[in-house]
Amino acid sequence: MIERIQNLLHSDQMGKWVRPFFTQVLIVLLAFVLGGFVILGIGADPIAAYAALIKSAFGNVNSIAETLVKACPLLLAGLAITLAFRAEFWNIGAEGQLYMGGVLAAVVGIYFTGLPPAVHIPLALIAGVLGGAIAGFIPVILKAKLRVNEVITTLMLNYIIILFTSYLDQGPMSDPIIKAGISRRLLETSWIPIMIKGTRFHWGIPLALLITILIAFLLSKTMLGFQIRAVGENARAARVAGVSINKTIIWTMILSGALAGLAGGIEISGVQHRLIERFSPGYGFLAIAVALVGRLSPIGVIFSSVLFAALIAGADTMQRVAGVPIPVVYLIEGLVIIFASIRSIRIRSPFRRKVTA
Amino acid sequence: MANTTGVAVKMVNITKSFGSVLADDQVNFELLHGEIHGLLGENGAGKTTLMNILYGLHQPDSGEIIIQGEKKEISSPHKAVEEGIGMVHQHFMQIPTLTVIDNVILGLESLNSFKLNRARARERLVQISKIYGLQVDPDACIWQLSIGDRQRVEILKALYREVKILILDEPTSVLTPQETTELFHTIRKLVDAGLSVVFITHKLEEAMSITDRVTVLRDGKVVATRKTQDTNKAELACFMVGREVLFRLKREPYEDKQKYEVLRVENLTVKSDRGSLAVRDVTFNVQSGEIVGIAGVDGNGQTELVQALTGLRHVQGGSFWVDGVNLTNASPREILEHKVGHIPEEQNDALVANFTLIENLMLNRHYTDEFSKCGILDQGKMESRSRELIRQYDVKASSEKAIARTLSGGNKQKLIVAREIARDPRLLVAAHPTRGVDIGAEESIRNLLLEKRRQGGAILLVSTKLDEVLSLSDRILVMEKGRIVGEVTREEADIEKIGLLMAGTRTTT
Numbered sequence: 001m002i003e004r005i006q007n008l009l010h011s012d013q014m015g016k017w018v019r020p021f022f023t024q025v026l027i028v029l030l031a032f033v034l035g036g037f038v039i040l041g042i043g044a045d046p047i048a049a050y051a052a053l054i055k056s057a058f059g060n061v062n063s064i065a066e067t068l069v070k071a072c073p074l075l076l077a078g079l080a081i082t083l084a085f086r087a088e089f090w091n092i093g094a095e096g097q098l099y100m101g102g103v104l105a106a107v108v109g110i111y112f113t114g115l116p117p118a119v120h121i122p123l124a125l126i127a128g129v130l131g132g133a134i135a136g137f138i139p140v141i142l143k144a145k146l147r148v149n150e151v152i153t154t155l156m157l158n159y160i161i162i163l164f165t166s167y168l169d170q171g172p173m174s175d176p177i178i179k180a181g182i183s184r185r186l187l188e189t190s191w192i193p194i195m196i197k198g199t200r201f202h203w204g205i206p207l208a209l210l211i212t213i214l215i216a217f218l219l220s221k222t223m224l225g226f227q228i229r230a231v232g233e234n235a236r237a238a239r240v241a242g243v244s245i246n247k248t249i250i251w252t253m254i255l256s257g258a259l260a261g262l263a264g265g266i267e268i269s270g271v272q273h274r275l276i277e278r279f280s281p282g283y284g285f286l287a288i289a290v291a292l293v294g295r296l297s298p299i300g301v302i303f304s305s306v307l308f309a310a311l312i313a314g315a316d317t318m319q320r321v322a323g324v325p326i327p328v329v330y331l332i333e334g335l336v337i338i339f340a341s342i343r344s345i346r347i348r349s350p351f352r353r354k355v356t357a
Numbered sequence: 358m359a360n361t362t363g364v365a366v367k368m369v370n371i372t373k374s375f376g377s378v379l380a381d382d383q384v385n386f387e388l389l390h391g392e393i394h395g396l397l398g399e400n401g402a403g404k405t406t407l408m409n410i411l412y413g414l415h416q417p418d419s420g421e422i423i424i425q426g427e428k429k430e431i432s433s434p435h436k437a438v439e440e441g442i443g444m445v446h447q448h449f450m451q452i453p454t455l456t457v458i459d460n461v462i463l464g465l466e467s468l469n470s471f472k473l474n475r476a477r478a479r480e481r482l483v484q485i486s487k488i489y490g491l492q493v494d495p496d497a498c499i500w501q502l503s504i505g506d507r508q509r510v511e512i513l514k515a516l517y518r519e520v521k522i523l524i525l526d527e528p529t530s531v532l533t534p535q536e537t538t539e540l541f542h543t544i545r546k547l548v549d550a551g552l553s554v555v556f557i558t559h560k561l562e563e564a565m566s567i568t569d570r571v572t573v574l575r576d577g578k579v580v581a582t583r584k585t586q587d588t589n590k591a592e593l594a595c596f597m598v599g600r601e602v603l604f605r606l607k608r609e610p611y612e613d614k615q616k617y618e619v620l621r622v623e624n625l626t627v628k629s630d631r632g633s634l635a636v637r638d639v640t641f642n643v644q645s646g647e648i649v650g651i652a653g654v655d656g657n658g659q660t661e662l663v664q665a666l667t668g669l670r671h672v673q674g675g676s677f678w679v680d681g682v683n684l685t686n687a688s689p690r691e692i693l694e695h696k697v698g699h700i701p702e703e704q705n706d707a708l709v710a711n712f713t714l715i716e717n718l719m720l721n722r723h724y725t726d727e728f729s730k731c732g733i734l735d736q737g738k739m740e741s742r743s744r745e746l747i748r749q750y751d752v753k754a755s756s757e758k759a760i761a762r763t764l765s766g767g768n769k770q771k772l773i774v775a776r777e778i779a780r781d782p783r784l785l786v787a788a789h790p791t792r793g794v795d796i797g798a799e800e801s802i803r804n805l806l807l808e809k810r811r812q813g814g815a816i817l818l819v820s821t822k823l824d825e826v827l828s829l830s831d832r833i834l835v836m837e838k839g840r841i842v843g844e845v846t847r848e849e850a851d852i853e854k855i856g857l858l859m860a861g862t863r864t865t866t
Contacts, residue, residue: 223724223732230720234709240669240701241721242690 020295024340028293028307031339035332039324049322056317057310065199069271071309072205073098073280076263077287078294078301079215080132084256085296086219088232089249093139093154094260095284096161097132101261102268103165104131106173106275109186109268120189124269125262132261133254135161140253144246162278169277181277192270204266209302211259216298218255228252260284281312289333293340304340308333363390364426365522365553366411366442371420373406378766378793380406382577384420388522388553393544395568395585396557399597399821400655401793403577404557405447408524411555412444413437443515444524447531449507453500457493458482461514478517485516489546505536512543523547524555529563530656541567559597559654561590561859573597594856598823616644619784619815620666624675627658627665635661637839638675643784648806648816650830652823654859658839659819660702663788666817667699668692679784693721698782700773702789702819707773710762714754715743717761718776750775751801767798774802778809785809788819803829823855835859 036046057067077094084091105128112120139153166181168174173183192202219225227248230238235245263283272279290308294300315329368386372379381403388394396404409415411422413431422429424440431437437444451460462478482495491509499507508528515523525544529537544554544567558564564571565585572582573596580596620643629635636658643649651659664670666677668689676685679695693699701707708717719728719739728735728742743757752771754764761769770790777785787806791799806829810816820826826833827850835843835858843858845851 221734221736223729223734226716226719226723226734230709230712230716233711234705236706237709237720239689240667240699240706242688242693243720244688244690 053314078290081291097260101128101264105265109190128265136257443520650826698777
């Protein structure tokens, strides 16, 4: 028996998944311990604070549902980042891609009338996927054709798309009655049904999990995944071996944008049911942290998305119950990111491109 | 030439190894006062390592350094400067956004007196540049300067620190011919002013024209030290590449009645990264069952030629065909699919260090029907095929799932050769296939190439190791400054003749 466990511990699977998983968990715990000292430093009780955090994030069915509702967009956008970063394409634009997905899903949900839910829901989500994919395609085609630095284009596109959403909400799509940066309600035929009655837990969440598994499969078992990893690890060797770098990053970013777009689509048709100005509290940016803490592994991203969702969900309670100001929660979030990232990425700056010495 | 009496620096029995690679082996080197001493050798001969030791960047495993008759430990570049030794590297150590003057005084001035001394420093710098004729605008930012100017800044940096010995590491490799002439003027002025200069190069012409004495290194050993006036290019070429040619390899003839042309290259012209013509109007062919070797001093267009033939570099003019198919400016994959194998000159361009051996072996064929269906990889097949290849080509690894990074240099190279040869290419482009590997791996790789030839494969072999080219090739083309300056068959191959061609002395053929 002991021998079998030992064999298991030394097997390749073990080396690849289990050990990094536990180190990552330890690192996160360490960040919380350090955060605990900060809480102690401001005169609050860290144990009470963390208890409040856990209780408000996982205390009952409803709070678990709420945490997972927040984890869903983080998971999908985190996968978007994971895919792009694995190809060393520094996509900082998941937020914009998520908004674009939300916009198109809302358009389908509001203006496509007379469709049965079985058609309307998938159509709205596909529109979301499409919106994200388009937003992801723009920077990658600029990179492939003109060598434009993707950090700048993806980052700037965020603002363009977010402000475009605001324009739609103020102008063409604004609700004729409320008129306050909010669109009309999506038709009920386009709403993703609730899975657990009395909560907001919708069918989009299991869908996101299914997609996570598909992405894990894509990365490890398919041609495209292999090429994504090869280009990310050593683009020159990939090129010498006949892998087209441009083609690979283009597909990567179409998929990456699509995932972020789906996150936006699900958020609109599963949770908010309206296109609201600034409907995302920065999920697309937080997704970068989610992806890094998840060590750019789809399965790891499941855990880190729940972790960050719990921090969001519990922040208010920590303030209310334990007297810990919300900024301290952000501080803990920051600690987790710093601690976890140190080991999860190779330090390689996206800005370091050879300029001829 | 100023006074050439007295020894400035003596390096005695210097040995330095990096891992299993012996970079310098019992090297003795002597620099006289006021001389320009050329340090000549191929890439990897140990020239730069030797001088990095003198400059305190590396510590020797054994041996000693004697400066002005006193034994010294040079533990850091800072210490070297204190001993009056300065070095200008191939890659300049400068901060592009700072001005010339700031770069020169960087690391010298203490912070509290920084502002105060800057004006004085500027004055001194201007004075120094006047004395040596090194004109650079002291207030210009580095990024605004040409490469030649930047090099002058490096020299000024050393002079500002009052060095007596200046080491120049391949200083002309980045310069235009005009800038080179200027540099040579500067070097002569420095020597007239009493400095001693070590001039590292692999270009014979330069060694002949600027130096007073030359020391030739090969494979980490000193081959000879000569007064420049007592030697000539041909002799130096022989020293550089070595006389002992391995004829121990078994060369079984390829006995197919029908030899046909596999690679045809016509008037090929290719530009370098810097935009100058690297390959000029090159025409040749390679037939089945034939190894054509390209000899030449490194940097004469071989790299660019190989990159053009493998689709990695844009062809400016001319064309090439493989088995009659025009593949000029085709993508790397198209070329690959026309059964062209490629052993790149840099190992890092062939292997993904963090991938397993399986993934590396499958890098250029994972997409074929054999290993993937509808875009999904057949892991089982990839694994079993990899296991076969690793066994067949005797790659020493713990398992096919080992990470490539963990392999020794020789085994990594064998893995690359295995990958390329096992695809059964019609044409194999092998660039420095044995660079940096141990003798055992070297021999097995050479034998693999010969076996491939016996089976009727066409091989284009690029190597700076003349013994390798001579012992493997059926025909040898010599490249110099982007042109093929001569062709010799195996029978008439003569090291002196090839050495002369490499050195740029054209024969009329």
